[in-house]
Amino acid sequence: MPEQPLLKPMEWRYCDCFWADKKDPQGKGTMVGFKLLLQKQLKGKQMQKAMSELVRERIKIEEEHAKNLAKLSQNLLAAQEEGSLGEAWAQVKKSLADEAEVHLKFSAKLHSEVEKSLMNFCENFKKDMKKCDHHIADLRKQLASCYASVEKARKALTEQQRDLEMKTQQLEIKLSKKTEEDIKKAQRKSTQAGDDLMRCVDLYNQAQSEWFDEMVTTTLELERLEVERVEMIRQHLCQYTQLQHKTHMFNQSTVGL
Template structure:
């Protein structure tokens, strides 16, 4: 994705002084006051804050949004104060942690599914228990319905388990797999660009050292000429000046390559940071919807469970000890004649 895909984010522009540093004479360099306005940390160049009062401060790329693309440019320091983890790595670790949390959520749902399956099996088994099967009358009817409700409830929990697997666990795992592929792609891309930037910076430092050596050589030969005024040194000075100029050209070329590499890294960092931001929003929204589905299924289960006990409630309200006694007596009576006193 190219940074122009994000119209609200201005691109970084790199400017450089095109004057060849190898053309400056030693005397000019000694008299010229150079005020540093930039600093390079871990191969990345930053402006020094508040160096020039009239220099405008950098503006956030996405103000008031706390966007990833604004707050992870420098490297995170270890307890000793040494830069150890790149800003992109901090972002990536956040995403990897989110991926791990999603995996653990799926494991949690899987454990809930196991519990529901086991609960369903136990309820179904319990509904077939012969315990109190000989209870009679209206109470016996209520008891038989209660046992049947266990079977019905077992079916409810089995359906809940199946829906959890299809509508909650599976989407979590599918999204996580896709999320993992996206992260790996961005990870490798930014790391490669940072390596290229480090290589270009090494080239700049090498060219800078070569220029310093050439300028020092030119300065020594110039001082010798000032002292001795010997014509045979003039050719040596010309050669030294040409080498200094060439070293300056090399430095300018390497700085240009470095700036191009840093500009590319910058643009891809902005793009990738915004992509990671988008992925994180999608992850959170997806999980939120997934957990909402969980609560919806849970509410449905409660309602279905309630429906399984409603017939039990109705029969319990109809339980009548007097009627049960009447029915039992009619079925099991042994005689209505009562004993009387014996005659003499």
């Protein structure tokens, strides 16, 4: 069988990469290429969930820091200091409260603008992937069954042709009414077997085309989802960085004696 031509020859695209089956790392059996792709997609979603968990941890750290700073700003140490020095000291404590506020706002924004979106780990994703998996597997089964039918029909045709040939040789040796009848019958059967094979090949081609179309459609869709995921995460990591940046900017502006 000739190599299938690349659909997007100049690019690395999903629709060109997951057709073949891959040997299992353990060496026993093979891994369907499409299943590899599905696993990659599921892993991607897990990564996204893990990222949102790390952001959650960061939020907790910021909340804790804010709590500690706010508590310290309420501390009465040296509260009896007098005059302008007392005012400066009160300002130092006030700046602790301001800083606590900034960290608290940062953590709230991390939650609403980063963690939640990342966590919006479309719960249907796994189900959708399973549906894809079953659909492609069904098409592959159908294709395999059509292939088996073709093989069976090809064998049947070969047998019928051999039978016809044998009977034709018998006729050359000894002409008889019965032999002529047998040859006609064998000719009909052979034609029938030829028609069967043609029908099986048609069915196979139809199944192959269905599988091919579905593979291309699905891999393109999965690729679109992956691009979407990467872009979505990239945006949220940028948002995370910007929030952090703004937090430090704000801290800078609130502190001053």
